[in-house]
Amino acid sequence: MPFKTKLTTFLKKKWVKFSFIGIGVIILFFIGLYFSIYLGAFGKLPTKEDLSSIKQEEATQVLDSNKKLIGKYYIYDRQPLEFEDFPEHLIQALVATEDARFYEHDGVDNVSLGRVFIKSILLRDKSAGGGSTITLQLAKNLFGRKHYPIVGIIVNKFKEAIIAKRIEDIYSKNDILTLYFNTVPFPDNTYGIESAAQKFFNKSAKKLTKNEAALLVGTLKANNYYNPRLHEERCKERRNVVLNQMVKYNYLPQDSLNVLSKHDVNLSYHSFNHDVGIAPYFREQVKQELTQILDSINKADDTEYNLYKDGLKVYTTLNSDMQRLAEEAMASHLTKLQTAFEASYGKNSPWKKNSALLEATIKKHKTYKILKEKGLSHQQIIDSLSVKRDIEVFNWEGDTIQNISTIDSLQHYLKLLNTGMLAIEPKTGAIKTYIGGIDYRYFKYDHVSQSERQVGSTFKPFVYTAAIENGMKPCTYFSLSEVTYKNYDNWTPSNSGSKEEDPYINYTLEKALSNSINTIAVKVFNEVGIPKVINQVKKLGITKTLPEEPSLALGVAEINLKELTGAYASYLNNGHSVKPYAITRIEDKHGNLIAEFKPEINKSEAFSDYTKEVMLEIMKATVNSGTASRLRNTYGLTNDIAGKTGTTQNNKDGWFVGLTPNLVTVTWVGNDNHSIGFKSTGLGQGANSALPIFAKFYQKLNANTEFNSITKSRFNKPDSKVIEDLNCEPEKRDGFLKRLFGKKNKIKNFKVE
Known part of the structure; x- marks a missing residue:
C-alpha cells in the first residue's frame, strides 16, 4: 500500500482525529489564554512606561560618625x-x-x-x-x-x-x-x-x-x-x-x-533587626526623632518622606566601636553585680517574699487588665496567669526557654537590675555611646531618654558650684556634726557609713565633696540658699522643676540622665551646658541633603572660669582620694579623670559621672521597680554599682590606640589663683574651748529665702 494511502487511512482513525483535535484545542487554549493575559483579563500588566520608572522600596540606613552602617528602618530590608x-x-x-x-x-x-x-x-x-x-x-x-x-x-x-x-x-x-x-x-x-x-x-x-x-x-x-x-x-x-x-x-x-x-x-x-544588634536603644531614639523631623519636611513634589521606603541615609554622632566597648563593659559588670544582688537577699528576696509587691506588679500586667475587662474575677485571673508554658527568658548567662507561668516570669524580671549609660562630647553634645537598658528585646523602656530617677550625690557639685559662684571660698570649713532643722519636721541629715564620726572635725569644700559628706552638703546648701542653687541648676540646662526643700542638696530630685549629662558638660566647656544630640544630617537616596543639625550649646555661661577650675580640681580629688578612688586603686586607670559618685536613699539608685577632657560619661544602675533597692550600701553605692561600668569602659578604650584623643587627653593646668585658694589643710579639729563649750548636735532653722 502506498505511503500516502497508509497516511490517509491512519488519519481517518477516530482516536487520531480526537488526538489532533485535543492538541489543537490545547494549543488554541494556550494561545487564547496568552492573549487574554496580554490584554489584561487577569489583571493589568505593567507597560513599558511603567517598567521604565521602576520604583522599589528601599531601607533607610543609619550610619555612625565614621559612616559605618549600624541599623536600618524598613518594611523590606533592601539597599x-x-x-x-x-x-x-x-x-x-x-x-x-x-x-x-x-x-x-x-x-x-x-x-x-x-x-x-x-x-x-x-x-x-x-x-x-x-x-x-x-x-x-x-x-x-x-x-x-x-x-x-x-x-x-x-x-x-x-x-x-x-x-x-x-x-x-x-x-x-x-x-x-x-x-x-x-x-x-x-x-x-x-x-x-x-x-x-x-x-x-x-x-x-x-x-x-x-x-x-x-x-x-x-x-x-x-x-x-x-x-x-x-x-x-x-x-x-x-x-x-x-x-x-x-x-x-x-x-x-x-x-x-x-x-x-x-x-x-x-x-x-x-542583624539589623530593630530589637537586636548594636545600640538598639539609640536606634529607637533616632527613629522617634526622625519621625518628627520628616513630618515637617516634604519632597520637591510636595509628598511626604517615608522612613521605611525612601532609602534615606541618616548620619549620626554615635561611634559604633566605642558603643561595642561600652556594651561589653556594661554586660561584664552587670553579670557579676546581678549575682551579688540576688545573693545578698538570699531567701528573703522582696520579689518572692513581698506578696503585696508581687500582686501590685501582676495587676499592672497587660494580660491581667485584659482579663479584668472581660469580667473575670481576681482569682480566675491568677489561675490563668499561673498556667505554665514554654517562655524565653533573659539571663546574663544566656537566654533560655523555661516552662514557667506568667507570674513566674514577673518574679524573674522583678529581680533584674537595669542600667543607663550615656557618653557625649562636652563641647558639642554629640552622643558617642548610648545604652538605654540591659537588653532591648525584653526591656523597651529607655533609661537615657525616658527615665527620671533620683540623682543622689551627683547633685552636690551643683550646690558647691552655686556656693563658689556666690563668693564662698574653697577653704571654707564646715563641721561634720549633724544638725536638726526644726522648721522641716526636725529633719536631721546624716552621713552614710556605720562608723561614728568626730563632730569636732571640720572639712574644706574639697574634702567634703570628694568624700560626699551629706551633713556638709546640706550646710553649704543652707548657706547659699535654695533660690540661688535652683537658679544655678537652671543655668546648667536642667529644665525639671526642683523641690524647694533642704533634701534637694542630697539629690532627691528626679532628673533625666540625658539632661544630667548635658549639665556636667559645662565643667569641660567653659561653663556652657549642651543638649546631647544624635543626628547630624539626613540625605535622600541620591545623596541630596534633606536636613542638617548643629550642636545646641547654651549661649550663656552658667558660671565663671574660676568656679569651673575649682570644681574640676575638687572632682579630680574625688577620683584621686575620695569616693571614686577605686578607679585608681582597683581598676588602675591613670587617665586624667574628674568625677562624682551618687547613691540615693535606701540604695535605690547608683550613679557615677566621669569627666575626661574630651568625654562626659554618666552611668546609672538600679531596679525598675522603685520599691526594690540594694540590700546594703556597700553593694548599692554608686562607687560599686555604677562606677565599674565606666572603669571597664575606659580600660577597653585605653587598650585601643584609636581612642588616644580621648584616653590621652589632659586637663589644662588651673590658674595660679585657683591653686592658691585650694592650698589649705583639708580638715581641722575644733580647739579645746570650742569642744568644751560647743554643742555636738545643733538645732536650727533652714533658710527659706
Missing part, C-alpha cells in the same frame, strides 16, 4: 547598588547557576520553558525545575504572583514571560542584573545583595569573596532551607554546587574549586 559595585565573580556565580544562557535569550529561554510545560504541567514532575531565567525571576520579584484557580501556575508564567520580554526591550543586560541583585530575596527577610552581604558577612557586596558570593547565590534556590545561619552544612553543599557550576561554564578554574570547596562557612552575622 540598592550600581552595576559597577558588583564584583565580577558574583555575576558569574549567578549566571552560571541561575541562567547560563542569560546573555543569549530575550528574557525567556524557550527550551527551558517548554521543558517546564511538558514535565511540570503535563507530567506533574516536580523535579523538572522552574525553567526560569534571571529576567523572569526579576519580573516575579518586582510584581509578585497572584493565586488563580486551576491554571494559576500557567497564568503567572505567561504574565512573567510578557513582563520579562518588555524588560529586555527597555533595559540592557547589565541593568537587568542590577535590578535583579537589588530586589532578589535572601534569607532572614533580606532583600538585595547589599543587605545580604551586610547581614551575613558584615561587609559591602563589592568586598565579597568568591566563596561568600557563591554562598549567597546558592541561597536563592530556597531561602529558608539554605539559610547559612540555621543550616550551615547544607548551605556549604549548596555553595559548592554553585562553585561547580562556575567551573562548568569556565568562570572558575578547577584548581580554585579544589581549594574553595574545602573552606568552612564563616559568617560575620550582623
Whole structure:
C-alpha cells in the first residue's frame, strides 16, 4: 500500500482525529489564554512606561560618625547598588547557576520553558525545575504572583514571560542584573545583595569573596532551607554546587574549586533587626526623632518622606566601636553585680517574699487588665496567669526557654537590675555611646531618654558650684556634726557609713565633696540658699522643676540622665551646658541633603572660669582620694579623670559621672521597680554599682590606640589663683574651748529665702 494511502487511512482513525483535535484545542487554549493575559483579563500588566520608572522600596540606613552602617528602618530590608559595585565573580556565580544562557535569550529561554510545560504541567514532575531565567525571576520579584484557580501556575508564567520580554526591550543586560541583585530575596527577610552581604558577612557586596558570593547565590534556590545561619552544612553543599557550576561554564578554574570547596562557612552575622544588634536603644531614639523631623519636611513634589521606603541615609554622632566597648563593659559588670544582688537577699528576696509587691506588679500586667475587662474575677485571673508554658527568658548567662507561668516570669524580671549609660562630647553634645537598658528585646523602656530617677550625690557639685559662684571660698570649713532643722519636721541629715564620726572635725569644700559628706552638703546648701542653687541648676540646662526643700542638696530630685549629662558638660566647656544630640544630617537616596543639625550649646555661661577650675580640681580629688578612688586603686586607670559618685536613699539608685577632657560619661544602675533597692550600701553605692561600668569602659578604650584623643587627653593646668585658694589643710579639729563649750548636735532653722 502506498505511503500516502497508509497516511490517509491512519488519519481517518477516530482516536487520531480526537488526538489532533485535543492538541489543537490545547494549543488554541494556550494561545487564547496568552492573549487574554496580554490584554489584561487577569489583571493589568505593567507597560513599558511603567517598567521604565521602576520604583522599589528601599531601607533607610543609619550610619555612625565614621559612616559605618549600624541599623536600618524598613518594611523590606533592601539597599540598592550600581552595576559597577558588583564584583565580577558574583555575576558569574549567578549566571552560571541561575541562567547560563542569560546573555543569549530575550528574557525567556524557550527550551527551558517548554521543558517546564511538558514535565511540570503535563507530567506533574516536580523535579523538572522552574525553567526560569534571571529576567523572569526579576519580573516575579518586582510584581509578585497572584493565586488563580486551576491554571494559576500557567497564568503567572505567561504574565512573567510578557513582563520579562518588555524588560529586555527597555533595559540592557547589565541593568537587568542590577535590578535583579537589588530586589532578589535572601534569607532572614533580606532583600538585595547589599543587605545580604551586610547581614551575613558584615561587609559591602563589592568586598565579597568568591566563596561568600557563591554562598549567597546558592541561597536563592530556597531561602529558608539554605539559610547559612540555621543550616550551615547544607548551605556549604549548596555553595559548592554553585562553585561547580562556575567551573562548568569556565568562570572558575578547577584548581580554585579544589581549594574553595574545602573552606568552612564563616559568617560575620550582623542583624539589623530593630530589637537586636548594636545600640538598639539609640536606634529607637533616632527613629522617634526622625519621625518628627520628616513630618515637617516634604519632597520637591510636595509628598511626604517615608522612613521605611525612601532609602534615606541618616548620619549620626554615635561611634559604633566605642558603643561595642561600652556594651561589653556594661554586660561584664552587670553579670557579676546581678549575682551579688540576688545573693545578698538570699531567701528573703522582696520579689518572692513581698506578696503585696508581687500582686501590685501582676495587676499592672497587660494580660491581667485584659482579663479584668472581660469580667473575670481576681482569682480566675491568677489561675490563668499561673498556667505554665514554654517562655524565653533573659539571663546574663544566656537566654533560655523555661516552662514557667506568667507570674513566674514577673518574679524573674522583678529581680533584674537595669542600667543607663550615656557618653557625649562636652563641647558639642554629640552622643558617642548610648545604652538605654540591659537588653532591648525584653526591656523597651529607655533609661537615657525616658527615665527620671533620683540623682543622689551627683547633685552636690551643683550646690558647691552655686556656693563658689556666690563668693564662698574653697577653704571654707564646715563641721561634720549633724544638725536638726526644726522648721522641716526636725529633719536631721546624716552621713552614710556605720562608723561614728568626730563632730569636732571640720572639712574644706574639697574634702567634703570628694568624700560626699551629706551633713556638709546640706550646710553649704543652707548657706547659699535654695533660690540661688535652683537658679544655678537652671543655668546648667536642667529644665525639671526642683523641690524647694533642704533634701534637694542630697539629690532627691528626679532628673533625666540625658539632661544630667548635658549639665556636667559645662565643667569641660567653659561653663556652657549642651543638649546631647544624635543626628547630624539626613540625605535622600541620591545623596541630596534633606536636613542638617548643629550642636545646641547654651549661649550663656552658667558660671565663671574660676568656679569651673575649682570644681574640676575638687572632682579630680574625688577620683584621686575620695569616693571614686577605686578607679585608681582597683581598676588602675591613670587617665586624667574628674568625677562624682551618687547613691540615693535606701540604695535605690547608683550613679557615677566621669569627666575626661574630651568625654562626659554618666552611668546609672538600679531596679525598675522603685520599691526594690540594694540590700546594703556597700553593694548599692554608686562607687560599686555604677562606677565599674565606666572603669571597664575606659580600660577597653585605653587598650585601643584609636581612642588616644580621648584616653590621652589632659586637663589644662588651673590658674595660679585657683591653686592658691585650694592650698589649705583639708580638715581641722575644733580647739579645746570650742569642744568644751560647743554643742555636738545643733538645732536650727533652714533658710527659706
